[in-house]
Amino acid sequence: MKTEDLIAECYNALTANKVRTGLTMLGIVIGIGSVIAMVSVGNAAKSSIESSIQSIGSNLIIVSPGSAKGIGALVSSGRGSSQTLTREDGKAIDAQISLPHTTEMENSTRGQLVAKGTNTNTRIIGTTASYATVRSVEVSLGTFITDDQDKGTSKVVVLGPTTRDDLFGADADPIGQTVRINGNTYRVIGVTKPKGGSGFLNQDDVVYAPLSTVQHYLVGSSFVTTIAIQAASPSDMATIQSEVTAILLDRHHISDATQADFTVQNQTDIVATASTITNTFTTLLAAIASISLLVGGIGIMNMMLTTVTERTREIGLRKAIGAKRKDISAQFLIEAVLLTFAGGFLGILLGWLIAQAISSFAGIAATITPSSIALAFGVSAAIGVVFGYYPARRASRLNPIEALRFE
Amino acid sequence: MIECTNISKTYVTGAMETPVLKNVTFTINDGEFVAIMGPSGSGKSTLMHILGALDTPTNGEYKLDGRVVSQLSDDELAELRQSKIGFVFQSFNLLSRTSVLRNVALPLVYAEIPEEERLARAAKALKAAGMDESRFHHMTNQISGGQMQRVAIARALVNDPSLLLADEPTGNLDTKTGDIVLGTFQKLHTLGHTIVLITHEPYVAEHANRIITIKDGVIISDIKNTHVRAITTSHDL
Numbered sequence: 198m199k200t201e202d203l204i205a206e207c208y209n210a211l212t213a214n215k216v217r218t219g220l221t222m223l224g225i226v227i228g229i230g231s232v233i234a235m236v237s238v239g240n241a242a243k244s245s246i247e248s249s250i251q252s253i254g255s256n257l258i259i260v261s262p263g264s265a266k267g268i269g270a271l272v273s274s275g276r277g278s279s280q281t282l283t284r285e286d287g288k289a290i291d292a293q294i295s296l297p298h299t300t301e302m303e304n305s306t307r308g309q310l311v312a313k314g315t316n317t318n319t320r321i322i323g324t325t326a327s328y329a330t331v332r333s334v335e336v337s338l339g340t341f342i343t344d345d346q347d348k349g350t351s352k353v354v355v356l357g358p359t360t361r362d363d364l365f366g367a368d369a370d371p372i373g374q375t376v377r378i379n380g381n382t383y384r385v386i387g388v389t390k391p392k393g394g395s396g397f398l399n400q401d402d403v404v405y406a407p408l409s410t411v412q413h414y415l416v417g418s419s420f421v422t423t424i425a426i427q428a429a430s431p432s433d434m435a436t437i438q439s440e441v442t443a444i445l446l447d448r449h450h451i452s453d454a455t456q457a458d459f460t461v462q463n464q465t466d467i468v469a470t471a472s473t474i475t476n477t478f479t480t481l482l483a484a485i486a487s488i489s490l491l492v493g494g495i496g497i498m499n500m501m502l503t504t505v506t507e508r509t510r511e512i513g514l515r516k517a518i519g520a521k522r523k524d525i526s527a528q529f530l531i532e533a534v535l536l537t538f539a540g541g542f543l544g545i546l547l548g549w550l551i552a553q554a555i556s557s558f559a560g561i562a563a564t565i566t567p568s569s570i571a572l573a574f575g576v577s578a579a580i581g582v583v584f585g586y587y588p589a590r591r592a593s594r595l596n597p598i599e600a601l602r603f604e
Numbered sequence: 605m606i607e608c609t610n611i612s613k614t615y616v617t618g619a620m621e622t623p624v625l626k627n628v629t630f631t632i633n634d635g636e637f638v639a640i641m642g643p644s645g646s647g648k649s650t651l652m653h654i655l656g657a658l659d660t661p662t663n664g665e666y667k668l669d670g671r672v673v674s675q676l677s678d679d680e681l682a683e684l685r686q687s688k689i690g691f692v693f694q695s696f697n698l699l700s701r702t703s704v705l706r707n708v709a710l711p712l713v714y715a716e717i718p719e720e721e722r723l724a725r726a727a728k729a730l731k732a733a734g735m736d737e738s739r740f741h742h743m744t745n746q747i748s749g750g751q752m753q754r755v756a757i758a759r760a761l762v763n764d765p766s767l768l769l770a771d772e773p774t775g776n777l778d779t780k781t782g783d784i785v786l787g788t789f790q791k792l793h794t795l796g797h798t799i800v801l802i803t804h805e806p807y808v809a810e811h812a813n814r815i816i817t818i819k820d821g822v823i824i825s826d827i828k829n830t831h832v833r834a835i836t837t838s839h840d841l
């Protein structure tokens with residue numbers, strides 16, 4: 198049998214029974230599509246969380262009040278945390294650590310910002326000048342907060358780009374303008390560059406003010422919610438972490454380290470914890486997707502097995518008029534391959550569309566990974582071959598009359 | 605040349621054995637036109653399937669042109685069916701959802717004939733089987749039973765077989781269309797092809813040169829027909 202005739206026979210067989218072809222392909226499309234969509238969304242969530250953690254700075258040791266463990270200290274505003282850390286603790290740490298480092302302190306809260314006719318509710322971070330270095334914040338307009346402004350309890354703010362867009366319009370220059378927070382007027386002295394992140398992890402929806410100003414006018418206490426120390430290199434982090442712990446235990450007169458009223462976390466540990474969580478999340482999504490793939494697979498199997506009688510008779514007829522065993526095998530193999538590849542292609546397209554829809558809806562960047570394509574394709578190709586090609590191969594070994602009589 | 609020696613066929617379903625052919629022995633020479641008659645269920649179709657190399661006897665030996673068919677490989681059988689044998693099934697066995705013309709041309713696909721020639725030969729075979737050209741592009745589920753029968757006949761004729769085996773080829777046809785088919789068979793006969801047809805009707809059998817009668821799986825008569833009924837009008841082949 199000539200190759201072009203073989204292709205023509207396959208095409209004819211697939212188009213002659215459009216319902217059968219369509220339903221079989223639908224199973225493949227749904228199976229592959231869901232695997233790809235789920236895995237890509239899982240991966241996107243994971244990389245979004247990881248990049249958020251990285252964008253807060255590098256080589257960080259973070260001290261938070263209370264003994265809470267986990268990544269809460271990073272993502273929550275610190276409200277409701279216990280009040281055990283002070284500016285003096287931060288100063289002592291900064292003075293006593295033996296290795297090169299930079300220290301910044303924060304007290305963050307949430308508040309309503311009002312400009313001319315606009316307002317926004319956002320995170321307010323009261324901090325010191327070194328924050329810009331430690332947290333790798335850069336300004337696109339104006340300047341960041343200075344130590345003098347902190348000493349003088351100046352009513353000045355630096356806006357995150359999202360906050361600036363909300364209050365003054367996209368890309369406006371608000372330097373010298375004023376905003377009101379809790380009845381006081383603050384002068385805008387700078388706008389930071391975008392750092393990315395989205396939703397509850399948006400690091401651009403923020404406003405910075407001097408630590409003393411936030412403590413005095415907004416929270417009314419002298420505590421800090423975070424002390425962050427940046428080490429000069431990753432190898433210094435373990436030493437600094439133990440020094441910080443020792444300094445604070447001494448200052449707080451605590452002899453048993455398990456009773457500490459503060460938590461010292463290393464950024465590497467935080468990334469590892471976050472990865473564990475996001476991996477679990479991705480695995481969960483993949484498990485859901487595998488069930489869809491299985492359901493799709495059963496659909497394909499069902500379709501192929503219900504048509505086995507009809508196809509066996511067709512094979513008997515083809516053999517009766519002179520088809521060789523290899524002609525039959527080739528035709529059914531090509532049909533199974535065409536079906537799974539066409540279905541697979543549409544499935545990838547569907548998965549991609551779903552991933553795009555979810556990304557724009559949830560604000561994360563979903564990308565399709567080759568491994569999810571390979572997995573989805575592999576499973577549906579295996580099902581196609583096992584249930585489409587294998588029965589045909591068996592039927593091609595019957596004699597024509599047995600095949601024509603098949604029930 | 606067809607040589608059957610002590611052929612028997614027994615179907616086994618579970619514990620039950622159904623003997624259908626019992627020690628059948630006969631010879632058909634090249635160029636003969638033979639009609640096989642017999643009551644329903646007597647084993648005519650079963651015998652025909654064996655002659656067409658589509659099924660194998662339980663016992664006995666079937667030789668076609670000197671070769672023992674049961675000893676041929678699967679590929680040799682395919683080659684034999686494709687090049688020498690034309691088979692008209694009692695139940696037609698057409699490909700569903702496929703056009704009349706494509707059905708008839710299908711054997712030529714396996715013979716690796718180019719498409720243009722395939723379609724030309726298929727059209728000619730359809731005309732020789734008395735099929736109207738207006739139905740060539742209909743799907744096989746859009747034609748009548750008699751038309752299906754003619755498509756089945758055309759498919760058997762299309763590879764110009766030296767052995768034509770037809771299982772009740774005129775059973776669904778009126779006398780006039782039946783005569784076209786019989787005329788075609790007689791013309792093939794004059795060209796030297798071997799023809800074996802099964803029929804219930806004495807009128808049809810009278811067109812053959814030899815009539816074999818089967819009953820309960822045994823040949824009960826094998827006679828030469830001295831008064832062959834000839835059809836004068838005929839189609840090109």
Ligand SMILES: Nc1ncnc2c1ncn2[C@@H]1O[C@H](COP(=O)(O)OP(=O)(O)OP(=O)(O)O)[C@@H](O)[C@H]1O
Pocket residue numbers: 602615616617622624642643644645646647648649650651694
């Ligand atoms: N696969 C099978 N299993 C069991 N018995 C079978 C099978 N095929 C045919 N038979 C039996 O073999 C006998 C002969 O069948 P066959 O089809 O050869 O009859 P026939 O002479 O062609 O009849 P008809 O004139 O009705 O076509 C029947 O009695 C039938 O029941």
Ligand SMILES: [Mg+2]
Pocket residue numbers: 648649650694771
């Ligand atoms: Mg019969």
